[in-house]
Structures are given as C-alpha cells and as structure tokens.
Amino acid sequence: MKLSNRLALLALLLLLPLALCAQKKQIQTARDQVKSGKDLAKAVASMQGLLSDSANRQNPRIWLVLCDALKAQYEQSNERLYLKQATDTTTIFSLTMRLFETLSAFDSLDVRPDSKGRVRAEHRERHAAFLHSIRPNLFNGGVFYTRKRQYADAYRFYETYIQSQNWPIFTGYDYADRDPLLPHAAYWAMYCAYKLGSADQIIRYQDLAERDTSMLNFVRQYQAEAYLLQGDSTRYVEALRDGFDRYPNFSFFYPRLIAYYERHGDHDSSLVVADRALEADSTSVLFRLTKGSILLNLGRYDDCIAICKKLLEQNDSLADAHFYIGLAYFNQAIDLDIVEQRHREKRQEITRLYKEALPYLERYRALAPDQRNRWLQPLYTIYLKLNMGEEFDEINKQ
Missing domain, CATH: 1.20.930 (Transcription Elongation Factor S-II; Chain A)
Incomplete structure (x- = not known):
C-alpha cells in the first residue's frame, strides 16, 4: 500500500471515533429537547439531517428520537387546539401525515430479524396504537383541504387513509372490514381526482368507492369522465349508458348521451334514450323538449309539432x-x-x-x-x- 493511502486510512480511523462521538452527542441533545418539550423543531431537523445520510438509515436510536419528537410536536399542537389557543389547523394535519410516514418507515426497520432470525417488533404495538388514535385526522385533513379546494393535498390525505389499511404496522386492525369510512374516503378521492383532471387517480379507488351507495351516481359520473380524459370513447359511451340505465333522472348522463348520439347522427338511438327517460319521468320538460328536437332531426315533423305545442300550453315562454x-x-x-x-x-x-x-x-x-x-x-x-x-x-x- 502506498504511503499516501496509508496516511488517508489512518486519518479516517482517527476521525471515526470523533464522528461517532459527535453523533451520540447530537442524538442526546435531541433527546433532551424532546424530554423538555422545547426546541422540538430543532430536534426533528437534527434527526432528519442524520437520516439523510444513508449510513444512518439503519440506526433505530435516531428513528426513535425522531418519532418521539414528532409525537411531542403533535401533542403540543393538539393541546393548544383543545384549549382554543393560537394554532394553525394545518399544523395538526401536517404532523399527522409526517407521523404516519415516519412511524411506518421505522416499522419496517423494527421488524427486521436479528442475527438469529428472530423478529421482536419491539415498538410496533405502541406505535400502531398511537397512529390508530390519530388516523381519523387523515380523513379530516382530506375534508379540510377539499373545502379549501386544494385538491392535490386532499387527495394525498384520502389516499394515505385508504392505503394505510394494508400497512404491516396495522396488522390485526382489520380496517378493510371494520372501517366504515373507507368507501367515503375513496369517493372523495375520486372527486378530488376529477377536479384535478387525473384519469388514473379517478379510477384508482373506484371499486372501493362503489361501496358508498349513497354517492354511486357520482361515482359513475367520475368514471365516465375518466374515460373521456383518456380518450376512450367506447368505454365513455358504455359508462354513460350504464349510468343512464341506473339513474335516468340524474342530470349528468342523459344530456351527454343524447349529445354523443346526435353528434354522430344516430337520431334513432337518441330517440330510444329520450323514450327511456320519459318512462322514468313523463312530466319532465327537459325530456319532452329533447324528444321534440330529436323528432325534428328525424324529419317526424308532425310528432315534433304535437309534443312542442303541448309544452307551450303549459309554458308559452x-x-x-x-x-x-x-x-x-x-x-x-x-x-x-x-x-x-x-x-x-x-x-x-x-x-x-x-x-x-x-x-x-x-x-x-x-x-x-x-x-x-x-x-x-x-x-x-x-x-x-x-x-x-x-x-x-x-x-x-x-
């Protein structure tokens, strides 16, 4: 080995204990900050800085201090909110998301087998219980951002709420069977994706959203919109037909299905849809007026005149x-x-x-x-x- 390489190795060996000593001091300082409840933001930033080095990603002590610092931040913010002291609602939701991301990431390290192949998962039960207690904030955060029309942020919260049902840390919680809010979260995720104009995100949780039967007409609407965004006219029309068959009085499907057929000169199909709509509501002015238009396009002038004159008898305007x-x-x-x-x-x-x-x-x-x-x-x-x-x-x- 060359003398220069030997010197470099020697310098590294001399500096390594100093680096480890500095890291231990940094971790201890963060622990003290968490224990005192002061400078928590500094503790979080310090531990995140250590974890940004891939060499430290497997150090559970750093992860645990970061988890405890975030939990302390959350509890302080939640207490201020409870006492109606000055606090930003978004802080609660932001900390909830960071806690879910951090504790679930640490969980993958916590369940790694030791040298003898044993899995102890020393912290899973405690961390899972804590995350379970604040999990409703993911749904509430989605609602909060939806109301503020920040649809990308809202989608992220709904999606985390939905996906967390399958996270290993929640083994035994059986959210898929026990959480009645999951279909609602899926519906609102579809709604936000619809507002964002993202076809893939619209249909990602469609199957789950269909379990929210109270909003199934809108689920069908967003599904159709997704196919339109993808340029899939065949599936778009199929979705319109299916939606109209199920919900003939819903305002979305009928006019778009008629418009599609009329645009393609298929007046006979338009008339079938119009007659089906009138079976559902024979008094609808829209349905009767639309049928008059279709009869006009078909050249059935006497029938067109007859239906429109009856309409004018009720409303001359x-x-x-x-x-x-x-x-x-x-x-x-x-x-x-x-x-x-x-x-x-x-x-x-x-x-x-x-x-x-x-x-x-x-x-x-x-x-x-x-x-x-x-x-x-x-x-x-x-x-x-x-x-x-x-x-x-x-x-x-x-």
Whole structure:
C-alpha cells in the first residue's frame, strides 16, 4: 500500500471515533429537547439531517428520537387546539401525515430479524396504537383541504387513509372490514381526482368507492369522465349508458348521451334514450323538449309539432319549443319548395307552411335575440318568400 493511502486510512480511523462521538452527542441533545418539550423543531431537523445520510438509515436510536419528537410536536399542537389557543389547523394535519410516514418507515426497520432470525417488533404495538388514535385526522385533513379546494393535498390525505389499511404496522386492525369510512374516503378521492383532471387517480379507488351507495351516481359520473380524459370513447359511451340505465333522472348522463348520439347522427338511438327517460319521468320538460328536437332531426315533423305545442300550453315562454315548431313547418316548406314549386296546389301548401312557421320563429327571436345563428336564416327566407318587404329590409341589415 502506498504511503499516501496509508496516511488517508489512518486519518479516517482517527476521525471515526470523533464522528461517532459527535453523533451520540447530537442524538442526546435531541433527546433532551424532546424530554423538555422545547426546541422540538430543532430536534426533528437534527434527526432528519442524520437520516439523510444513508449510513444512518439503519440506526433505530435516531428513528426513535425522531418519532418521539414528532409525537411531542403533535401533542403540543393538539393541546393548544383543545384549549382554543393560537394554532394553525394545518399544523395538526401536517404532523399527522409526517407521523404516519415516519412511524411506518421505522416499522419496517423494527421488524427486521436479528442475527438469529428472530423478529421482536419491539415498538410496533405502541406505535400502531398511537397512529390508530390519530388516523381519523387523515380523513379530516382530506375534508379540510377539499373545502379549501386544494385538491392535490386532499387527495394525498384520502389516499394515505385508504392505503394505510394494508400497512404491516396495522396488522390485526382489520380496517378493510371494520372501517366504515373507507368507501367515503375513496369517493372523495375520486372527486378530488376529477377536479384535478387525473384519469388514473379517478379510477384508482373506484371499486372501493362503489361501496358508498349513497354517492354511486357520482361515482359513475367520475368514471365516465375518466374515460373521456383518456380518450376512450367506447368505454365513455358504455359508462354513460350504464349510468343512464341506473339513474335516468340524474342530470349528468342523459344530456351527454343524447349529445354523443346526435353528434354522430344516430337520431334513432337518441330517440330510444329520450323514450327511456320519459318512462322514468313523463312530466319532465327537459325530456319532452329533447324528444321534440330529436323528432325534428328525424324529419317526424308532425310528432315534433304535437309534443312542442303541448309544452307551450303549459309554458308559452319555452323558447326552444317555439323554435322546433317553427323549424318543423319551415323544413317542410323548404322540402316542398325544392321539388314541387311548379304545381299551384303545392305552391299554396308551401306558402301555408311558411306562414305557419312565421309566428313561432318570430316569437323565438323575441325570446332568444342572441341566437342569431338559429333564427336569422329561416326568417330571412320566410320574409323573402312571403314578399314581406319591410320585415325583409329590417332583417337584411342584421
């Protein structure tokens, strides 16, 4: 061995006892801080600094001091909250999360077998009992951050609450069978993921969320949204169909399913959905109005006019009902105008249809003046065909 290497090794051997002595002093100082209940933040930072060195990660004494320091911080903050003294609610939740992360990490070290293959798990029972006592704070932290619309933080708390049911440290607690809040946590995790627009996170706990039957309609909604985010139109439509079959009156599924079919020109499927909706609620204005629109698109003009006129008997201010009736008459006139305009009898019928359409379209214009893209062209055509010069001049300026 070269002389320089020997000197370096000698220096290392001389410095090692000093380093170990300094570490012991650092640990003892942190212990004293925990015992006094003062400078706890310094104790936590000191132990975390030691654990940042991979050589110290297997030292249980450092871990235990860190665990005790965090527990002392939590208990002090909780006491201030109980006594209604000045404290930040987020501190309680933050410490809860750090305690779960730290004590569960130490647990993996605590259960390592010794040189004879024995597993003592000396601290598991005590640490598990403590974490069990504060575990509700994970759910409450999720609720807290949800209300503040900090959905990423909320999701993290719900997810830790859910995942902790399977942590080795909680062996014997049987949360999966005994914790009634787990499905609620899964639902709210889905909700936060939906707000974040994260498809993978939305469906991660879907099966568990489905056990929260009170919110199953929203679970189906978020599932459909996840497929839409993933660009999976097949599964998206299947989810809409399934959701609509289960909850025909729920506001999410019906309009989106109709919109999908109409966008793809599948008016027959739209009509099947509309009829199914009316079976669930025959008085719904939305369902009846939607059916009128579909009948219009199918060219079933008389049926469209009939259903929309019944709606107007109940409420004369339904703008779309006026529009659908007017367009039903107008479309019939246009169809005849194209192929039958040379016959006198057909000319009279065309004129009659334009006249029938006119009051409904004018009423629609009055009720929806901003919808120029819908009423402008039909009215322009009617005024022109009926030789209504004054009205034609007025609308021609639009």
